[in-house]
Each structure stands twice: as structure tokens, then as C-alpha cells.
Amino acid sequence: MKKRLTKKQMIIFSLGQFGWSLLGGIISAWLVTFFMPTFNDRAAGATQYIAGGLIIGGFLTIIGLITAVSRVFDAVTDPLIASLSDRSTNKRGRRIPFMQIAAVPFAVITVLLFCIDFGAGHWANILWVSIMIVLFYLFMTMYCTPYNALISEFGQSQEDRMFISTSISFTYLFGTLFAYLPFVIAGANVKIDEATQTVTERTPKLITGWLEAGGMAPDLAYAWSFRICFIVLAVIACVAMLLPALKLKETEFIDPKPSNENVFRSLVSTFKNKDFRVFAGSDIMYWVGLTMFQTGLPFFVKVSMGFDAGMVMLFMGGMSILAAVFYPFVTKFVKKFGKKKLVIAGFLGLAVCYAITAISSIEGVCPTENNANGLSWVFGIAIMIISALPMALLGIIPQSIVADVAEAEAKTTGQNREGMFFAARTFAMKFGQSLAMILFTSFALIGGKVLPSDPDTIYPAKTGMMIAALVAVAFCVLGAIILLFYREKHVMKTIAKEEDAEFLKAIENEKK
Numbered sequence: 001m002k003k004r005l006t007k008k009q010m011i012i013f014s015l016g017q018f019g020w021s022l023l024g025g026i027i028s029a030w031l032v033t034f035f036m037p038t039f040n041d042r043a044a045g046a047t048q049y050i051a052g053g054l055i056i057g058g059f060l061t062i063i064g065l066i067t068a069v070s071r072v073f074d075a076v077t078d079p080l081i082a083s084l085s086d087r088s089t090n091k092r093g094r095r096i097p098f099m100q101i102a103a104v105p106f107a108v109i110t111v112l113l114f115c116i117d118f119g120a121g122h123w124a125n126i127l128w129v130s131i132m133i134v135l136f137y138l139f140m141t142m143y144c145t146p147y148n149a150l151i152s153e154f155g156q157s158q159e160d161r162m163f164i165s166t167s168i169s170f171t172y173l174f175g176t177l178f179a180y181l182p183f184v185i186a187g188a189n190v191k192i193d194e195a196t197q198t199v200t201e202r203t204p205k206l207i208t209g210w211l212e213a214g215g216m217a218p219d220l221a222y223a224w225s226f227r228i229c230f231i232v233l234a235v236i237a238c239v240a241m242l243l244p245a246l247k248l249k250e251t252e253f254i255d256p257k258p259s260n261e262n263v264f265r266s267l268v269s270t271f272k273n274k275d276f277r278v279f280a281g282s283d284i285m286y287w288v289g290l291t292m293f294q295t296g297l298p299f300f301v302k303v304s305m306g307f308d309a310g311m312v313m314l315f316m317g318g319m320s321i322l323a324a325v326f327y328p329f330v331t332k333f334v335k336k337f338g339k340k341k342l343v344i345a346g347f348l349g350l351a352v353c354y355a356i357t358a359i360s361s362i363e364g365v366c367p368t369e370n371n372a373n374g375l376s377w378v379f380g381i382a383i384m385i386i387s388a389l390p391m392a393l394l395g396i397i398p399q400s401i402v403a404d405v406a407e408a409e410a411k412t413t414g415q416n417r418e419g420m421f422f423a424a425r426t427f428a429m430k431f432g433q434s435l436a437m438i439l440f441t442s443f444a445l446i447g448g449k450v451l452p453s454d455p456d457t458i459y460p461a462k463t464g465m466m467i468a469a470l471v472a473v474a475f476c477v478l479g480a481i482i483l484l485f486y487r488e489k490h491v492m493k494t495i496a497k498e499e500d501a502e503f504l505k506a507i508e509n510e511k512k
Helices: 006-034 039-044 062-084 096-114 125-152 158-180 206-213 218-248 263-272 274-304 312-338 340-362 374-386 389-413 417-444 462-483 488-495 496-503
Strands: 188-193 197-203 447-449 452-458
Touching: 006 062, 006 096, 006 125, 006 158, 006 218, 039 188, 039 197, 039 274, 039 417, 062 096, 062 263, 062 417, 096 125, 096 462, 125 158, 125 389, 125 417, 158 218, 158 312, 158 389, 188 218, 197 206, 206 218, 206 374, 263 274, 263 417, 274 312, 274 340, 274 389, 274 417, 312 340, 312 496, 340 374, 340 389, 340 417, 340 452, 340 462, 374 389, 389 417, 389 496, 417 462, 488 496
Parallel strands: none
Antiparallel strands: 188 197, 447 452
């Protein structure tokens, strides 16, 4: 009988999620923000490294196209890494060795993605970002797919599984929050005279001020203030990812039983599972909705509600802290209501937040950037409060559902394909994130400002924010509808253990 992880070891394991979510948060929050700056960002010193216009049918942006193309590469690497992990006969385990190899390059590539300086609009910038984003997702897969598979393998009971899921949700939330820190200490704030479109005031933030005081030109100081933040955050993330990879000995807790299926057969078998297909479809909707929120938050806060960039961190921090308040209660909620009902409730709650965001984006409701008023605060606080419980529910429960489905499949077929199940979820995550970036970057420019001096660049506008928010509402509602078809009782009955009795009570009356 293998050892069971202690609570301390589960917390050490959760630190890996802090690391990769911090790097993922940098991409979610900054890929679009850094390479598609607002008009005020340009006035503050941001460089338009990649042209901000619409291409291909007048809808898709270059950044959107880059993220879309990277998904083609992921369609191959996700199942390949999962299969290699599932079939591994490494004496140190099937998962940990992959995590050890991936952690450092994963962190380095995240920083390098933003370290381009070929000049504004240069074609080499597009090539650089395209290569780096592909490598970023490759190393993310190498770390996340084996890491997530361990959730099912380390969680030997529903109680353990929920504790692990809660712990990694804490670290995911705060990893993502850390990624927003540059909004507070990097860049600069400006005030624009709307009539003349000229800067009336420019205030460098902490790191930008230090660099300018040292003689660096304002545009370089603006860019490097963010890069310095990314370097520091990437080092922290790398250490966090290495801790579970080096401190936990996988074979002490798991009796590795390598799968004997090849990658294609394993992938086909995974998607033959009806409950997983339902979950994966719903999960894509979740990641679209969540990423629209994470990617769009800086724009919603600045463009829709009229706050300066520093307020992004305040609102994200408020949401994170309020969500964390609910975390200790999620397991109790699951025992009372079951997992499916709570995830559906989370989807609908997130949809309400987007509806409020859409209202705040209506032209004339809130003022222009850096001119927030009392109504701006009403919208911001409402979104912050209402989003807390949905973020807690959606942050914890879906991970445990995948683990349940993977365990049920292993019991039914005898094939241990946890890696492939979580690879499919990782792909759903990245596909949802990419789709969200494609949609957001395209919708954000609808009705956008175009200056006579720069007719090829379109800046994000309120109309675009409103459309993006309404589209996100639709995805959240669709995710809730799809999940209605998940057979929670069937899965739970298949994997039920004596110690899981409390979790079964909540779904006794559910139809198969």
C-alpha cells in the first residue's frame, strides 16, 4: 500500500500551480495588453510593436492570428506529451521527470516573448512572437499535463481530491493575481485633452521613473519597466514549479502502471468517453469566458469604466481575496449540492458579471480613460463582489471532475490514461484561451479610434468592449447548458469508496 500525501505535501504540490498559473497569467493579461496598447498607453510611451489593424476579412488581428496558428501545433504536442507521460517507465515516476525538465525553459520563454526590439511595426516582431508563443505552449504542456494528471493519482479519496483541488485553486488565483502586479509599478499614467488629442500630464510609475532617472529614453523605459517585472515574476514562478518536482517523490505515493496504448488509440479512447466529451465541451466555454475576463480586465477597467491602469490590480486583488473567502466552503457545498449544479451556478454567475460589464461599456455611461467617476466605482465593485463565488466554484470543481472521469475510465477499461484526460483538458484550456484572445482582440477594435496620422492602427473602444462582454455572456450560458448532460451520478457510483459516502448523498436523486 503506497503512502498517502499529508496536507503539507498537498500544499507543496499546489505550489506548482502557483508557478505555472503565474506564467500563464502573464500571457493572459499581457500578450494583448503589451502588443495591442490603448491610445492612452501609446501616449504614455508604449511602442506598437505589432500593427494594430484588422486583417483577413477585416475581422482578425495579427495577435489573434498568431494565437490561432499556435493551436495547430498544440493539437499535436498535447496528446503526444500525454501519451509519453502515460506510457513512461521512468524509475522516478511517469509525471515528475517531465515537470523537472519543463520548468526552467517554460519560465525563460515567457520572458523572451516580450523582449523584442526590432522597432515599431517591424515584421520580425511578428516572427519572434509567433515562435515564442509556440514554445511557451509546448513547455506549458510538458509541465501542466503531467502535473494535472497527478491530481487524480495523488487524490486517493474525494476528500483528498477536493483538498488538492482547493489548494491548487488558491495558488492558481494568487498566481494569476501576481501577474497583474506590473499594472501598479510599471508603465506610466497620462491625461489626454479630448479636444486636441494631446497629452496634458504624464506620470511615470515606480520602475519607469527609476529607469528614466537613470537616463533611459521614455519609450524604452516604458517597455523595460514591464520586462523587469516579467523577469522577477518568472524567477518566482520557476522556483514554485520546481518545489513539488524536487520535493515530492512520485513513486512513494503512486504505483505507476504505464498505459500500453499508442498516442492515437489513447486519444480516441479518451474522447469515446461520453462524460468527458460533455465536460470538455463545457470546459472550453469556461476557458473562453475566464480568459475573456482576464484578457479583457485591463481594457474593461481602463476603456469601459475610465480608471487608470493601476486600478486593474486593485479590482483583480479584490476579486481574488473575496473568492478565497469562499474556498474553504466549496467542499461543503459539493457535499450538499453535488459538483455539476455548482459548476452550472458558477457559469451563470460569471455571465451576470459580463452583463454588468457590457452595461458599463455603453457609450456615455462611464467616462473616458483616467476620468473615472462614482458610477465607475459602482460597476467595478459590483463586478468584484458578484464574481467572487463563481470564481471559487469554477476554480476548484472542474479539476476534480476530470479526475473523477479519469478514475472511472481506468476502473472500467483497466487503462491508466490520466495524462491523456488532463492533456485533453489542457488543450481545452489553451483552445479556449486562444479563441478568447481571437474574439477579444477583434471585437475590442469595433468602433475604435483611428488617428489621421496613423490610419493603419485602431485603438480599443467602448463599443468593442460591450460586444466582447455580451459574447462572453453567451459562452458562459452555453457552458452551463452543455454541462447539464454530464452524468455525475454514473461517474461517482463507478469510483465510489466507503469514505466518499458524504459526497454521494448530494446526487442520490439525480438521474443517470
